[in-house]
Amino acid sequence: MTAWDIKPQGVQGQLKKVGTHAGDLEKALNSMVTAMSEAATHAGTAVPGSAASLPVAGPVAVGAEPLSHPTLGPVAAALGAYITERKPQLKSMAERVQAAVVGAATATSEYVEGDLDTAKRAQDAAKSVRLDVLKDIRAGK
Numbered sequence: 001m002t003a004w005d006i007k008p009q010g011v012q013g014q015l016k017k018v019g020t021h022a023g024d025l026e027k028a029l030n031s032m033v034t035a036m037s038e039a040a041t042h043a044g045t046a047v048p049g050s051a052a053s054l055p056v057a058g059p060v061a062v063g064a065e066p067l068s069h070p071t072l073g074p075v076a077a078a079l080g081a082y083i084t085e086r087k088p089q090l091k092s093m094a095e096r097v098q099a100a101v102v103g104a105a106t107a108t109s110e111y112v113e114g115d116l117d118t119a120k121r122a123q124d125a126a127k128s129v130r131l132d133v134l135k136d137i138r139a140g141k
Contacts, residue, residue, distance in 0.1 A: 011108045015101055022097045029090055036079045045073035 072080070 006108060006111050008108050008112055011104060015105060018097070018101055022094075022101070025097070026094065029094075033083060036083055040072070040076035040079040043073055043075035043079075045076075
């Protein structure tokens with residue numbers, strides 16, 4: 001490759017699109033976790049009615065319901081295991097998207113800064129150039 005041809009405005013536009021899609025991905029993942037949690041809660045258990053919740057030991061205020069928490073059934077346990085197993089991959093997806101966006105923005109910024117440095121060096125070099133020498137070079141002398 002002999003030259004770079006990066007259009008910073010085009011990169012910025014693409015990064016905005018990626019940001020929008022990343023937001024959509026985040027919403028979808030949050031919805032999936034919420035739906036799985038609700039499914040686990042409503043899946044029930046394989047035990048009869050009163051055994052479907054476990055009493056929790058401890059003092060209870062006068063007139064309050066006894067403390068208990070629901071027993072997890074096999075569906076809830078499987079959904080919980082699935083989310084626990086997939087959590088590293090889900091986190092990794094988000095991190096990779098963020099790294100790609102930050103990397104592209106940083107690289108484009110460095111490109112623009114490099115372009116400005118190159119332009120300044122060319123201007124400085126042009127100040128010291130003798131036009132008569134350039135004309136001779138151009139004429140093939």
